Amino acid sequence: EDKVVQSPLSLVVHEGDTVTLNCSYEVTNFRSLLWYKQEKKAPTFLFMLTSSGIEKKSGRLSSILDKKELSSILNITATQTGDSAIYLCAVMKTSYDKVIFGPGTSLSVIP
Amino acid sequence: DAGVTQSPTHLIKTRGQQVTLRCSPKSGHDTVSWYQQALGQGPQFIFQYYEEEERQRGNFPDRFSGHQFPNYSSELNVNALLLGDSALYLCASSADFREQFFGPGTRLTVL
Numbered sequence: 260e261d262k263v264v265q266s267p268l269s270l271v272v273h274e275g276d277t278v279t280l281n282c283s284y285e286v287t288n289f290r291s292l293l294w295y296k297q298e299k300k301a302p303t304f305l306f307m308l309t310s311s312g313i314e315k316k317s318g319r320l321s322s323i324l325d326k327k328e329l330s331s332i333l334n335i336t337a338t339q340t341g342d343s344a345i346y347l348c349a350v351m352k353t354s355y356d357k358v359i360f361g362p363g364t365s366l367s368v369i370p
Numbered sequence: 371d372a373g374v375t376q377s378p379t380h381l382i383k384t385r386g387q388q389v390t391l392r393c394s395p396k397s398g399h400d401t402v403s404w405y406q407q408a409l410g411q412g413p414q415f416i417f418q419y420y421e422e423e424e425r426q427r428g429n430f431p432d433r434f435s436g437h438q439f440p441n442y443s444s445e446l447n448v449n450a451l452l453l454g455d456s457a458l459y460l461c462a463s464s465a466d467f468r469e470q471f472f473g474p475g476t477r478l479t480v481l
Contacts, residue, residue: 293469301472347412357426360412
């Protein structure tokens with residue numbers, strides 16, 4: 260059965276810290292891996308990763324996919340209180356675009 | 371450009387009742403996916419609609435049904451509500467196997 264696992268499930272850091280969130284997957288017919296940030300309701304899109312080893316960056320956030328290890332990491336540098344949210348990892352399959360989500364990592368950034 | 375919209379925002383029903391949730395996709399998107407997100411969990415895929423047909427379905431009973439209209443908007447219907455159906459219901463739209471954009475969700479409470 261398809262599975263997406265995230266670690267840690269929750270994390271508390273101080274402002275200015277750097278954090279690394281992990282995602283691993285066991286999914287047949289992999290197409291791409293996605294990261295979303297969920298603050299209150301709607302998850303907002305962060306990254307889509309399709310190719311292994313190519314880092315994607317957006318401001319203080321970056322992410323990379325390792326298709327050999329079936330995993331991805333999301334890095335956040337110089338964290339701010341506004342980074343507090345649940346970070347969801349998801350995998351899109353080649354069978355149309357069914358998306359399988361992990362449980363999420365709850366990040367709390369304290370001043 | 372309007373994003374994905376959902377209605378209603380909140381809904382309270384009693385066990386055994388039926389509910390209809392609505393979703394309008396982002397402009398230019400033709401695919402609508404529905405997810406159920408229980409508290410503390412990642413979104414679980416319910417089904418996906420494309421060209422007015424159900425194209426993919428997750429592990430949800432037949433009590434969950436849907437529809438897509440010619441303008442790509444979609445409805446999710448849940449019959450014979452159970453307490454366990456209480457959750458945030460998210461609609462996401464996409465096109466051409468690209469990233470899904472989520473609506474704000476409908477919070478359903480079953481008493």
